Amino acid sequence: MKWVYITENTVREVIPNYAYPPAKWYGAEFASHCIEAPDEVEQGWYYDGKNFLPEKPIAPQTRIDELKALLTSTDYQAIKYAEGLISEEDYAPIKAQRQEWRDEINRLQELEEGVE
Amino acid sequence: MKEDGKMAITPFSLSDNFTMEEFNSRISETNNTITNTIAESVEEIYGIVNQGWTELWKQETAGSGTWIAPNLNDGKSYQIGVFLISGGESGGADNNGYGVRGGFSGLSESFLMEVTPGDSKLWVCGAGGVGPNAPYGSSSQKLPVAGGSTTFDGKLVYGAGVQTFGGLKIYGQKGLDSPTTYRDGVFGGFEIKNDLVFGLTICCFNPFTLEKILGTGGGASQNQAGVGGKSPITGLGGGDAHAPGATNSTGYPGNAPGCGGGAAVSQLQSGVYRSATGGNGADGAIYIYVRGVAV
Numbered sequence: 001m002k003w004v005y006i007t008e009n010t011v012r013e014v015i016p017n018y019a020y021p022p023a024k025w026y027g028a029e030f031a032s033h034c035i036e037a038p039d040e041v042e043q044g045w046y047y048d049g050k051n052f053l054p055e056k057p058i059a060p061q062t063r064i065d066e067l068k069a070l071l072t073s074t075d076y077q078a079i080k081y082a083e084g085l086i087s088e089e090d091y092a093p094i095k096a097q098r099q100e101w102r103d104e105i106n107r108l109q110e111l112e113e114g115v116e
Numbered sequence: 117m118k119e120d121g122k123m124a125i126t127p128f129s130l131s132d133n134f135t136m137e138e139f140n141s142r143i144s145e146t147n148n149t150i151t152n153t154i155a156e157s158v159e160e161i162y163g164i165v166n167q168g169w170t171e172l173w174k175q176e177t178a179g180s181g182t183w184i185a186p187n188l189n190d191g192k193s194y195q196i197g198v199f200l201i202s203g204g205e206s207g208g209a210d211n212n213g214y215g216v217r218g219g220f221s222g223l224s225e226s227f228l229m230e231v232t233p234g235d236s237k238l239w240v241c242g243a244g245g246v247g248p249n250a251p252y253g254s255s256s257q258k259l260p261v262a263g264g265s266t267t268f269d270g271k272l273v274y275g276a277g278v279q280t281f282g283g284l285k286i287y288g289q290k291g292l293d294s295p296t297t298y299r300d301g302v303f304g305g306f307e308i309k310n311d312l313v314f315g316l317t318i319c320c321f322n323p324f325t326l327e328k329i330l331g332t333g334g335g336a337s338q339n340q341a342g343v344g345g346k347s348p349i350t351g352l353g354g355g356d357a358h359a360p361g362a363t364n365s366t367g368y369p370g371n372a373p374g375c376g377g378g379a380a381v382s383q384l385q386s387g388v389y390r391s392a393t394g395g396n397g398a399d400g401a402i403y404i405y406v407r408g409v410a411v
Contacts, residue, residue, distance in 0.1 A: 012278045018180045019240045027270035
């Protein structure tokens with residue numbers, strides 16, 4: 001375990017081990033923002049109040065919007081396939097990718113509905 | 117000098133019919149006496165008491181410990197001046213050949229406090245940010261790593277890039293974010309009015325020694341490495357960047373307290389990404405000064 005200094009849900013500083021525990025060495029205000037964290041946590045990690053994550057998680061709706069944009073950006077290929085301009089073989093990986101995006105959208109929407 | 121601190125000057129007397137020559141002679145004798153007495157008192161005072169600030173103790177590497185006030189004033193309390201510098205930010209690392217900025221500097225804080233011989237004060241000297249590595253074999257860009265905070269008796273100065281305001285990180289001496297616009301580091305409160313570069317002038321100054329301090333590391337773009345912001349007096353400061361091209365690169369560390377490390381940029385060669393490691397930020401420092409007591 002290590003100690004880290006956190007503000008705005010972000011690990012700002014990893015406390016050096018020569019300054020453990022922070023409450024002994026630093027002032028009360030600074031030490032009040034220091035908590036213990038797993039060894040793998042580094043500066044810049046996100047803390048949700050319970051868990052540490054390498055990056056701030058993307059909100060489900062934001063990810064859904066990103067996936068819909070990806071579908072939109074590949075619609076022209078679906079049209080070309082429907083019009084016979086792309087072979088089934090060439091279109092297969094695009095179709096699979098688009099299905100993965102749809103599946104992820106569905107999962108995220110179910111998650112959102114579950115939360116509500 | 118008498119015990120009450122007044123000068124012992126013997127009043128002169130003149131004969132009833134003194135001449136101007138006699139008067140001037142006695143005046144001259146008295147002036148000499150006064151001058152000699154003042155000289156003795158000045159020597160007496162300045163021989164043991166320094167009117168300026170004198171460095172009593174310093175810590176210029178990361179660590180922690182306890183400072184104990186020595187007996188400098190016959191067991192009585194005295195005033196110390198404390199000057200804190202936090203750790204500098206490391207330089208960034210990029211092995212795509214795009215470019216990355218150097219590390220920005222830590223901050224400083226100064227204050228006075230009364231201490232009594234034997235008083236103990238806890239201190240932590242913040243470490244410089246450790247330069248990140250963009251590893252050999254995979255595309256990567258790593259941003260600079262924050263420096264460590266420095267504290268003395270609970271009084272704190274945040275490390276470079278630790279404290280934020282309005283979502284922006286705070287530094288003593290900041291440089292440009294874009295290494296493609298300008299790569300060289302800056303030093304000592306360097307400021308450009310359009311806010312592209314901004315140094316906290318009073319923060320980049322040691323009021324006890326009247327020296328400018330704190331510089332940023334050099335940034336690097338493809339094949340072009342900036343130099344660190346350095347003191348024109350000592351030649352020390354932010355680390356230089358390293359951008360050798362299609363081979364491994366390592367930025368240079370900051371070499372004056374609180375200064376930023378240099379950036380490192382390498383490029384793809386024969387389809388393989390080369391390692392790039394940012395230069396370490398310099399550790400912070402703690403200085404204790406005294407005046408008016410025997411040292």
